[in-house]
Amino acid sequence: MKFSSIFSLIALVALTAFAASAQACSYSGAQPVFSPWGDHHSYVLVSDGGFESGGRGWDLRGGAKTVAGNESHYVNETGDSRSLSLPAGSSATSPPVCMSLDTPIFRVFASNAGASSSRLRIEAVYRLLGLVRTRTESTVLSGPSWGPSQQMSTVLTLSTIVGTLIPSAVQIRFVPLDSRGEWRVDDLYVDPFSRR
Numbered sequence: 001m002k003f004s005s006i007f008s009l010i011a012l013v014a015l016t017a018f019a020a021s022a023q024a025c026s027y028s029g030a031q032p033v034f035s036p037w038g039d040h041h042s043y044v045l046v047s048d049g050g051f052e053s054g055g056r057g058w059d060l061r062g063g064a065k066t067v068a069g070n071e072s073h074y075v076n077e078t079g080d081s082r083s084l085s086l087p088a089g090s091s092a093t094s095p096p097v098c099m100s101l102d103t104p105i106f107r108v109f110a111s112n113a114g115a116s117s118s119r120l121r122i123e124a125v126y127r128l129l130g131l132v133r134t135r136t137e138s139t140v141l142s143g144p145s146w147g148p149s150q151q152m153s154t155v156l157t158l159s160t161i162v163g164t165l166i167p168s169a170v171q172i173r174f175v176p177l178d179s180r181g182e183w184r185v186d187d188l189y190v191d192p193f194s195r196r
Contacts, residue, residue: 026098027192033075034107034189037148041105041191046172047095049108049188051082055092059171062090071109071146071186083186086120088179093125096169097190105153106172106190110183112142118181124154126170139177146186
């Protein structure tokens with residue numbers, strides 16, 4: 001067997017394995033929580049995406065911490081009382097979010113009580129072919145009132161890089177880009193049905 005044929009066979013096996021792992025996601029209890037903003041997709045809350053358990057499973061750095069005060073629309077539960085504070089120089093990285101070809105688009109609530117020109121970067125951190133990579137998904141502007149972000153899609157942006165080969169999980173990371181903002185985020189949701 002020629003070397004090129006062996007290499008092609010190995011690549012095919014690797015692609016099949018990645019595709020199988022990427023199709024293993026399962027979600028339940030999805031609801032159209034963003035319907036008041038004209039988005040009728042059904043979403044599920046990411047693990048401690050409402051920060052009611054103190055950011056359990058999140059990697060909080062540089063002073064990022066859970067604080068009192070929920071996003072003002074209470075889309076998850078009316079009794080929720082926490083959100084995530086992101087001071088200058090901080091970052092917060094979610095637990096792994098399962099990925100498949102139809103998962104996910106995601107949205108989050110954000111507010112910024114600081115300068116209106118301040119920006120918050122939202123990134124996807126993932127491991128692909130043994131390497132840790134980062135992809136910027138969006139840069140958010142917000143005022144002091146809580147509001148939902150635009151829809152963001154890790155699959156659609158990653159697929160432009162890697163074709164049909166996608167990671168089996170990503171982590172969503174929030175990073176203030178300057179010292180002028182007073183950022184808070186809450187209720188990180190994923191739509192597991194966005195491409196079905």
